[in-house]
Amino acid sequence: MDVFPLMQEGDVExxxxxxxxxxxxxxxxxxxxxxxxxxxxxxxxxxxxxxEEVIRDALRLAQGMSYKSSVAGLNLxxxxxxxxxxxxxxxxxxxxxxxxxxxxxxGGMYITAEDVGTTAQDMDWIAQETRWVVGTSSKGGDPxxxxxxxxxxxxxxxxxxxxxNSELKDRCxxxxxxxxxxxxxxxxxxxxxxxxxxxxxxxxxxGLLCDETGAxxxxxETIHAQKCDVLAPCALGGVINENTIQELRCRIIAGGxxxxxxxxxxxxxxxxxxxxxxxxxxxxxxxxxxxxDQLDGLxxxxxxxxxxxxxxxxxxxxxxxxxxxxxxxxxxxxxAEERMNRNRDL
Numbered sequence: 314m315d316v317f318p319l320m321q322e323g324d325v326e327x328x329x330x331x332x333x334x335x336x337x338x339x340x341x342x343x344x345x346x347x348x349x350x351x352x353x354x355x356x357x358x359x360x361x362x363x364x365e366e367v368i369r370d371a372l373r374l375a376q377g378m379s380y381k382s383s384v385a386g387l388n389l390x391x392x393x394x395x396x397x398x399x400x401x402x403x404x405x406x407x408x409x410x411x412x413x414x415x416x417x418x419x420g421g422m423y424i425t426a427e428d429v430g431t432t433a434q435d436m437d438w439i440a441q442e443t444r445w446v447v448g449t450s451s452k453g454g455d456p457x458x459x460x461x462x463x464x465x466x467x468x469x470x471x472x473x474x475x476x477x478n479s480e481l482k483d484r485c486x487x488x489x490x491x492x493x494x495x496x497x498x499x500x501x502x503x504x505x506x507x508x509x510x511x512x513x514x515x516x517x518x519x520g521l522l523c524d525e526t527g528a529x530x531x532x533x534e535t536i537h538a539q540k541c542d543v544l545a546p547c548a549l550g551g552v553i554n555e556n557t558i559q560e561l562r563c564r565i566i567a568g569g570x571x572x573x574x575x576x577x578x579x580x581x582x583x584x585x586x587x588x589x590x591x592x593x594x595x596x597x598x599x600x601x602x603x604x605x606d607q608l609d610g611l612x613x614x615x616x617x618x619x620x621x622x623x624x625x626x627x628x629x630x631x632x633x634x635x636x637x638x639x640x641x642x643x644x645x646x647x648x649a650e651e652r653m654n655r656n657r658d659l
Contacts, residue, residue: 314365314368316328316368319372323345323372323373323375323376324345324376325343325344325345325372325375325376326344326346326347327342327343327344327422328342328343328344328368328371328372329341329415329419331411331412331415333408333411333412335407335411336405336407336410336411337398337403337405337408338396338411338412339367339396339397340394340395340396340397340412341367341368341371341394341395342371342392342394342395342415342416342419343371343372343374343375343392343393343394343395344375344390344391344392344422344423345372345375345376345378345379345390345391345392345393346390346391346653347390347422348379348653348656348657349379349382349387349388349389349390349652349653349656350387350389350390351389351421351422351423351424352375352378352389352391352392352422352423352424353382353389353390353391353392353423353424353425353447353601353604353605354374354391354392354393354394354424354425354426354428355393355394355425355426355429355431355600355604356393356394356396356412356425356426356427356428356431356435356439357370357374357393357394357395357428357429357430357431358395358396358398358400358403358404358428358429358430358431358435359395359396359398359400359430360397360398360399364397367395367397370395371393371394373550373572374395374571374572375392376391377393377571377572377593377594378390378391378392378393378601379391379649379653380594380645380646380650381594381597381598381649382598382601382605383648383649383650383652383653384595384598384626384645384648384649384652385598385601385602385619385623385626386619387601387605389424389605392422392423392424392425393428394412394423394425394428396412396430396431400430400431406438409438409439410438410439410441410442411442412439412442413438413440413441413442413443413446414443416439416443416446417442417443417444417445419445421445423445424446424447425445425446425447426446426448426456426600426601427448427455427456427604429549432455433448433449433454433455434450436448436449436450447604447605447608448604448607452607452611453603453611455493456599456600456601456603456604457492457493457494457497457600458497459599459600459602459603459617460493460494460497460569460597460599460600460603461494461497461498461501461569461599462497462501462621463569463596463597463599463600463620463623464494464498464545464547464567464568464569464596464597464599465498465501465502466596466620466621466623466624466627467567467591467595467596467623467624468486468502468543468545468565468567468596469481469624470591470623470624470628470631471543471565471567471589471591471631472484472542472543472565473628474589474628474632475564475565480505481506482505483506483507483508484507484508484542484543485507485508485509485510485540485541485542485543486502486507486508486509486510486541486542486544487509487510487511487512487536487537487539487541487543487544487545487563488502488509488510488511488512488545488547488568489512489533489536489537489544489545489546489547489548489552489568489570490512490513490546490547490548490549490569490570491511491512491513491515491519491522491547492513492547492548494547494569494597495511495513495545495547495548495569496522498545498547498569499511499522499526499528500525500526503526503527503528509526509527509528509529510528510529510530510536510539510541511523511529511530511531512530512531512532512533512535512536514533516530537553537557537560537561538557538561538562539562539563540562540563541563541564542564543563543565543567544561544563544565544566544568545566545567545569546566546568546569546570546573546593547568547569547570548570549570550570550571550572550573550575550593551572551573551574551575552570553566553573553574553575553579553583554576554579555575555579558579558582558583558586561586561588563588564588564589565588565589565590565591566583566588566589566591567590567591567596567627568593568596568597569593569596569597570593570597571593571594571597572593573590573593574593574642577642580640580641580642580643581640583640584634584639584640584641589631589641590641590642591627591630591641592630592641592642592646594645594649595623595626595627595630595645596623598620598623599623602616602620603616603620606619630644630645630648631644633647
């Protein structure tokens with residue numbers, strides 16, 4: 314595959330390949346932009362089928378982190394680490410120690426944190442080799458409650474925009490993925506009387522959450538086609554694609570997953586279909602707000618106040634898209650790029 318055209322397409326600054334044979338580490342670190350500050354983004358541990366998928370995912374996720382930090386008002390750029398392997402079988406302290414040494418060599422260009430497939434314990438092992446890590450056990454731990462809180466605010470903003478009423482009681486919300494973020498979101502929505510539909514690859518854990526919250530469980534293959542007010546993807550990306558978009562029966566899409574749209578074309582199609590989409594990096598910015606605050610000494614009240622601003626930010630983006638007659642993802646991108654370009658020109 315040709316790497317440079319992919320980097321140029323996304324305007325990615327750097328791409329680093331990391332391998333350590335003794336530990337089995339195979340990883341990619343992508344730095345999309347440092348216009349607003351050092352790049353911050355989690356490390357994903359996933360068992361991709363091909364090397365090309367590892368690279369493409371790292372590049373896309375790094376770009377999303379730049380836009381996420383920019384729209385959230387953070388003075389940080391966007392980066393992403395991706396470790397190629399099975400997180401259930403290939404993890405070890407030596408692997409994360411080796412990965413930490415690679416991060417240390419970047420001298421602060423990239424600050425890592427938890428992501429899909431990694432935990433606070435993994436961040437602790439990375440921190441044994443580098444200071445450029447947040448989300449460790451001693452620095453605040455799991456960011457997922459704050460990610461869920463931001464998604465909750467994005468859902469409220471979209472309901473207010475569409476219906477003029479943000480009340481959640483008796484609203485039907487389908488949550489795809491009941492891991493860390495999805496389970497927190499589910500409980501928040503259930504407390505306000507929302508009617509929930511859930512799915513997850515871990516059928517047993519999802520069933521227990523349904524028992525706890527009164528939700529209805531469906532298969533992962535059918536969650537996108539459920540009739541509901543809001544579809545909240547909270548697993549991996551690419552949920553809105555050629556196979557799923559024509560089967561959607563929701564009015565709003567707002568979730569915690571990154572790269573919900575398989576391509577920009579699908580954002581255009583949602584606009585044509587009249588489905589309101591809260592761009593993923595807007596609604597799921599609570600996690601990066603939480604870990605970024607750790608750089609200045611964590612203050613949870615300060616974090617909560619910043620995360621709650623996602624509601625107004627989301628509403629403003631939906632309003633901008635409507636007034637300019639453009640898809641919502643383009644409205645969000647314009648705001649993010651304007652701030653990055655302004656700072657780059659200083």
